[in-house]
Structures are given as structure tokens and as C-alpha cells.
Amino acid sequence: MADNNRDVVILKHGEMSAELELQHGTVGPQGIDITPLFQKTGLFTYDPGFVSTASCRSAISYIDGDQGILRYRGYPIEQLAERSTFLEVAYLLLNGELPTQAQLEGFVSDVTHHTMLNQSLLKFYNGFHHNAHPMAVMVGVVGSLSAFYHDSLYIHNPEHRALSGLRMIAKMPTIAAAAYKHNIGEPVMYPQNHLSYAANFLHMMFATPCEPYERSPLAEEALDLLLILHADHEQNASTSTVRMAGSSGANPFACVAAGIAALWGPAHGGANEAVLDMLEEIGDVRHIDKYIAKAKGKDDPFRLMGFGHRIYKNYDPRAKIIRKMCHEVLHELASDDDPLFELALRLEEIASRDEYFLERKLYPNVDFYSGIIYRALGIPRNMFTVLFAIARTVGWVAHWMEMMADPKHRISRPRQVYHGADRRDYVPITERS
Numbered sequence: 001m002a003d004n005n006r007d008v009v010i011l012k013h014g015e016m017s018a019e020l021e022l023q024h025g026t027v028g029p030q031g032i033d034i035t036p037l038f039q040k041t042g043l044f045t046y047d048p049g050f051v052s053t054a055s056c057r058s059a060i061s062y063i064d065g066d067q068g069i070l071r072y073r074g075y076p077i078e079q080l081a082e083r084s085t086f087l088e089v090a091y092l093l094l095n096g097e098l099p100t101q102a103q104l105e106g107f108v109s110d111v112t113h114h115t116m117l118n119q120s121l122l123k124f125y126n127g128f129h130h131n132a133h134p135m136a137v138m139v140g141v142v143g144s145l146s147a148f149y150h151d152s153l154y155i156h157n158p159e160h161r162a163l164s165g166l167r168m169i170a171k172m173p174t175i176a177a178a179a180y181k182h183n184i185g186e187p188v189m190y191p192q193n194h195l196s197y198a199a200n201f202l203h204m205m206f207a208t209p210c211e212p213y214e215r216s217p218l219a220e221e222a223l224d225l226l227l228i229l230h231a232d233h234e235q236n237a238s239t240s241t242v243r244m245a246g247s248s249g250a251n252p253f254a255c256v257a258a259g260i261a262a263l264w265g266p267a268h269g270g271a272n273e274a275v276l277d278m279l280e281e282i283g284d285v286r287h288i289d290k291y292i293a294k295a296k297g298k299d300d301p302f303r304l305m306g307f308g309h310r311i312y313k314n315y316d317p318r319a320k321i322i323r324k325m326c327h328e329v330l331h332e333l334a335s336d337d338d339p340l341f342e343l344a345l346r347l348e349e350i351a352s353r354d355e356y357f358l359e360r361k362l363y364p365n366v367d368f369y370s371g372i373i374y375r376a377l378g379i380p381r382n383m384f385t386v387l388f389a390i391a392r393t394v395g396w397v398a399h400w401m402e403m404m405a406d407p408k409h410r411i412s413r414p415r416q417v418y419h420g421a422d423r424r425d426y427v428p429i430t431e432r433s
Contacts, residue, residue: 016041023054027062044415055240055412060093060398061232068314072232073097081321086227086391087111087197090169093232093398114170115191115200117178118148125182134386135264137179142168143257153251155404164252165397172393173197176386177204183382198224201390206378219377222329223387226370229318230388232395238262238269242396243403244412252400259396260389269385272371275306276340276381284339285346296356306368307351308361318366326369334376344372 008019009032018040023031031054034045047053062071070077073092080089091099091107099107124144128137145167146153152163178188181204189204199220207213233239241262245255263269281302282291294302309316327345334341348364351357374384403409 013041013043028064044417046417055235056243056403058399058402059096060402061234063234063311065311066313068312068317070317077317078321081225081228084228086224089228089231090394093394094165110166111170111197112193114167115174117171117174121148122178122188125178128182130185131183134176134179134183134382135260138175138386138389139257139260141175142260143254145253146251155249155251161401161404165401168253168256168393168397172390173201174204176390177201180205180383196220198227216333218329218332222325222373222377225322225325226373227391229322229366230391232398238392239395239399242400246400246403247409247412255400256393256396263389263392264385269388271305271367272384273381275368275371276375278305279340279343282343285343288347288350292350292354304351307357307364309365313361315363316365319364319369322366322369326373329373329376341372
């Protein structure tokens with residue numbers, strides 16, 4: 001029951017009542033401030049997965065899943081994807097405004113000149129098994145950065161926070177590419193200051209000391225677009241993990257390492273890998289009807305991966321943007337004899353007009369297209385989530401900096417509804433039956 005005059009919600013339970021203030025956002029649902037709930041009523045809220053709980057106030061990104069809206073700092077993702085670059089978007093997410101030409105040039109220069117890794121840090125890679133998953137390497141190496149950059153670890157100093165964030169954004173592609181090179185036994189390639197952020201990563205991934213590396217402008221464009229689309233996505237699992245770790249006062253490198261670990265989960269960052277696994281299981285376009293029937297079966301565990309989204313109950317706006325790029329990449333860069341590409345396009349076509357999927361709004365999402373693009377670019381499957389981590393580092397850093405600058409932030413401490421044994425007394429081991 002709302003008290004319109006005082007802008008509160010009144011919660012009643014028996015003889016108890018609590019007036020809870022409403023928190024107003026710029027757009028989207030209002031929030032009920034339940035901070036005093038336990039003190040006033042002795043009750044907790046119960047919300048598994050925090051699906052109805054706002055854990056913070058944020059001005060970084062906004063999602064309306066019903067309308068298929070994603071905005072960074074108020075700017076529609078469609079406009080940024082069409083007109084911007086990843087580093088311009090990074091500046092926007094970190095600083096709240098689009099940069100002037102001079103500001104952008106300065107930011108790009110700062111990022112470019114922080115891309116190298118300390119030579120001692122590169123020796124860490126030798127401690128990992130040759131076939132270690134690159135995400136395992138990322139967690140370890142990123143967490144170790146705090147041992148190298150003591151000059152920016154005072155989290156209550158805004159300049160230290162900015163420098164740490166800049167270093168992570170700059171070094172993440174270098175760390176990732178070095179993990180790949182370790183994985184395949186090739187020499188680490190150093191960053192090139194004349195290349196763009198996306199082109200530099202492709203160079204460090206695929207170049208060798210033996211001969212010049214000729215990069216594809218379309219590959220560079222496609223990767224930059226994917227980085228923009230994955231840069232931030234509100235309070236997802238990995239971003240919330242970064243915020244929770246940061247709430248304890250942990251250094252930013254440790255917080256981002258925690259975010260990488262959360263992103264590694266197959267329910268979060270591994271969805272585009274699952275799309276290719278599904279395509280390989282289907283195997284041939286002749287089997288599509290069979291597998292669509294399996295996907296419709298209530299008792300069949302098979303699911304079409306890359307369709308639908310937990311948040312978006314409309315078409316994922318990122319998927320609309322990336323679809324065109326996916327088709328361009330497949331046309332120019334994909335191998336003609338790879339059946340998965342033909343299978344993916346055919347599956348997309350059938351599902352886009354099947355009433356079962358249309359009624360349930362199971363549209364292709366960004367993971368469906370991103371995995372196909374990565375494959376066409378020659379990026380191995382175990383690097384897909386790593387690419388996600390490179391892009392999302394910008395969002396993680398922006399959220400961490402926003403939280404640290406908020407004077408109201410407190411250490412995260414969720415409560416629980418306990419349902420274990422009630423009090424019982426210790427029984428000596430000789431008397432236990």
C-alpha cells in the first residue's frame with residue numbers, strides 16, 4: 001500500500017508495519033528501500049538470484065528487456081555501434097560523457113602506452129600447463145597485477161583508481177593474447193603502438209616473428225563492434241561479483257580477477273561456446289527439423305542455444321546490430337567448406353519464422369552471432385570467453401570506480417533464511433549411534 005503524499009510503501013505484517021521509501025531512477029522501475037526492514041519488522045526479504053533486488057544505484061547502463069533497449073550512459077547501443085569505436089565507448093562508460101577530439105586522442109594514447117606487460121609477469125606463463133584454459137590463466141595473471149603496480153593501489157585516491165583502471169583496460173588484450181600463444185607454443189608478440197585496440201589484439205593473436213601479418217580491415221571492424229556490444233550490461237553476475245569484491249576494499253586487480261572467474265561460468269560468459277557445441281551436435285542442415293522438434297519437446301533436454309535471453313523478452317538489440325556484421329564476415333572471411341556456417345544461417349532462418357519461437361520470443365541473441373563471427377575470424381573456441389572478458393573489463397572498471405566514489409557504499413553482506421537444524425547439544429563420539 002503506497003502513501004502517495006510521503007512517497008513511501010507501507011509494509012504490514014500482523015501488528016507490525018514499516019514505512020519504506022521509494023528510490024526513483026531516471027527511467028525504469030522504482031525501487032523500495034528495504035534497508036530499515038529488519039530493524040523495524042525483524043523480517044528479511046527472500047529473493048534467490050536477486051532477480052527482484054536492486055543492489056545499487058548506477059548511472060552506467062540501462063536495460064529495458066521488454067522493449068529491447070540497451071543504453072550506455074543514456075546513449076542507445078544502436079547509435080554507438082554505428083558511429084563510435086570501442087575506446088570512445090570505453091571513455092564514455094568510465095567518464096559519463098562522450099569525449100572531445102582532444103580527450104579521445106589523449107585517452108587512446110594513454111591506453112596504447114600502457115599495453116605492454118612487465119617482463120617478469122610474462123615469466124608467470126611458464127608456470128601454467130601448456131594446455132591450461134586461457135580463462136584460468138587470465139584469472140591468475142590479472143590477479144597478480146597488484147604485485148607489480150604498488151603505485152596505484154590506494155583505492156581511496158581517485159587518481160590511483162583511474163590509473164589502475166586504465167592499466168587493466170590497456171593490458172587485458174596483451175594478457176589474453178599471451179595466454180593463447182602459451183597455449184599453442186608460439187612466441188609472445190608484443191603490442192604495436194600504431195595499431196588500433198582491436199587490430200593490436202588480432203596482431204598479438206595471429207602474428208609470428210617469421211613474417212609480416214596482414215590483418216583484414218573487416219576482421220578489425222567486426223572485433224571492435226563485438227567489444228562495444230559486450231562492454232557493459234548492467235548488474236550481471238560478473239559485474240555484481242566485481243562490486244561485491246570491491247565493497248570489501250580489495251584492490252581493483254583482485255576485483256576484476258574475481259569478475260573474470262564469474263564470467264567463466266557457462267551460464268554467463270560461455271554461451272557462445274555452447275552455440276557452436278549445439279551446431280556441431282546438429283551436424284547437418286538435414287537434421288535441423290529433427291532438432292527443432294526436440295527443442296519443442298517438454299521432456300527433451302535439448303535446447304537451441306543462442307535463442308532467447310533472461311533479460312530481453314524482445315529481440316536482443318545487440319543481436320540486431322551484429323546480425324548484419326555476421327553475414328558480412330561469413331561472406332568475406334568464412335571458409336566455404338565449413339558446414340557450421342551454412343547450418344547456423346539455415347537455423348536462424350527457420351527459427352525466425354517458426355510460430356513456436358515467435359510466440360515465445362525466442363529470437364537469436366548476441367551469443368548466437370558472436371560465436372559464429374569469432375570462429376570465422378579464426379579465434380579458437382577456448383578464447384571466446386576471453387574476448388568477452390576483454391570487452392567487459394571496461395564495464396567492470398566503470399562500476400568499480402562508480403562504487404568507490406559513492407560515499408554510501410558499504411561492504412556487501414547478504415542475509416539468509418536459515419533452514420538447517422535448530423540448536424542441539426554435542427554428543428561424544430562413543431555415544432553416537
